[in-house]
Amino acid sequence: MSSAMSRVGLRLREGLDRVLLQTRIVLALSDAEFVLRSEKGSFGVWGVLFEPFALMMTLLALRILVRLKSTDLLNPVIWLACGIAMLYMFRKIGIKALTGVSKKQKLFFYRRIRPLDTLLASALIEARIHGSILVFVFLGVSFWNWTFQIDDPAMILIDFMLTVSLGLGVGVSALVVGHRLPIVKTLTKFGINRVLLWTSGIFYATYTLPGPMRPYVTWNPLLHSVELLRHSLNTAYPIPGISLQYLMVCSFLSCGFGLLFYFLNEALLLSDD
DSSP states (O other): OHHHHHHHHHHHHHHHHHHHHHHHHHHHHHHHHHHHHHHHSTTTHHHHHHHHHHHHHHHHHHHHHHTOOOOSSSOHHHHHHHHHHHHHHHHHHHHHHHHTTGGGGGGGGSTTOOHHHHHHHHHHHHHHHHHHHHHHHHHHHHHTTOOOOOSOHHHHHHHHHHHHHHHHHHHHHHHHHHHHOTHHHHHHHHIIIIIHHHHSSSSSOGGGSOGGGGGGTTTOHHHHHHHHHHHHHOTTSOOTTOOHHHHHHHHHHHHHHHHHHHHHSHHHHHTOO
């Protein structure tokens, strides 16, 4: 009995050591890629943050020029930043998962580095970048003494993690299936770059839509992510048709299928030219 328990304990320790090792590998890859991206541009680390921040400022200017209807329940800068940050993070994670493996084949000569490690590292970078953008926006709004509050910080963290999982799952699933059906990669890129822009609540609040129109956009889990983030800042912000449970189911299913497809086809990814 004692020998059986000791073997179980040994296997658990070995499994934990393996997980910790892979975690350190992912963190090291993430730091290395972040430094590499920073060194490519003229503005260093700030250049990494510039693209999504510039898009947010452009859309904010357009919103002011065309006088689109805004909500009185959230500062318009905060309201727009929530949508841009979540959409861009999802988009970047999904696209990186689709294309990142083929660009990093040389890393796989190291036995400990697997394709999944590079995908997780890229997802971690995007989460850090877009999380930093949100923090900068929140601090900027506070500095200018505009109305700002955080009613449910735990929901922000949960929402953020679910969105990262959703993007990673969609990207990995499309990556693996796309090896056998290349049209899947094309369709996924089109969906991420075009369809989601208009159905993710970037330009509108769900509660401002007429009831019969809501089902045409609430199928999109990213809309739930965006609206839940806004709701977590001010719980008086109404979110009809928005569900945390729906976002959780979509995130877990996409991530689960993505990991299943990955582990069944890892050799295919390693042999990709």
